[in-house]
Amino acid sequence: MDLIKYSKEGQLLNLIPQTTGNRDYYKQYCQNPTIVEPTAEDIKCELQLQALDIWEPLSIKADGKIVDQLMSIPKEKWRPYLRREGIMNNREGIALFNYPGISEEEGLSMPEVTKKLGFSPCESLWNEPTSIYKELTGIHKIFDYFSPVGRCYLINLHSGGFFPPHKDTPLLNRKTFRIVGLLSPQDILDNFEWEMEGRMLPTQHRRFYYCDTRKTHRTHSWYDNCIHVIMNIPKTWENVMKLMSICEK
Ligand SMILES: [Fe+2]
16 A cells, blocks of 8 residues: 555545745735734844753653553544655654644644635644643643643654754744653654754653754654654743743753
8 A cells, every 4th residue: 555645544645735845935025024024022032032042951841651641542543744745754643732623633733724724823822722632641730831832732753754854933923932842762772863953952751842943953763652742832921931930951
């Protein structure tokens, strides 16, 4: 069976066309300059976030019980994450916080939700917790700290799974900043790589890191079940102050 086009169960995959990776910000600027214009709060928040490292360890950790909780997730809950036409990529995901009205199965990636709604909903508005989130009490401490959070999801990279080099919302007026939590024991034997600025970053088990995802990053897994959580935190001055208060250094 052609696993580039079909799931392991033989169903035709909901493929997302390949993109060039370029976003035409200048075209957006010409059409409507307000789309790319930062507010005073954007500039204040981004200047403060600039004081942090690109990969900043946080003092709130996931509880040890998260490993068993992840293992008890039914296998069918993991959905292929953003299958691109013609590209084999062994990666899956589960939505933890969804856009209102979008089902758990439909709300995994932005292109899929955009396709369904006809517009791209702001990541800070994905506030509805899913049933899987409620069961993962081992990570609730940091979610409660920043509540309400935006779009959050689990990524499970299997052997050969990857995210190619990319930037996430590099403009000053991004609506959220990102925190990454390493949830499976993937620091063992260099199972998993998160690379930025030409070097591998530490990926300590049960650690959360602020990640400056405006800068180019890529990930790669050499083994199965390397699970991490991506959190989108609404970029407000209050949340930036909360973040600064849990930086370990
Ligand atoms: Fe990213």
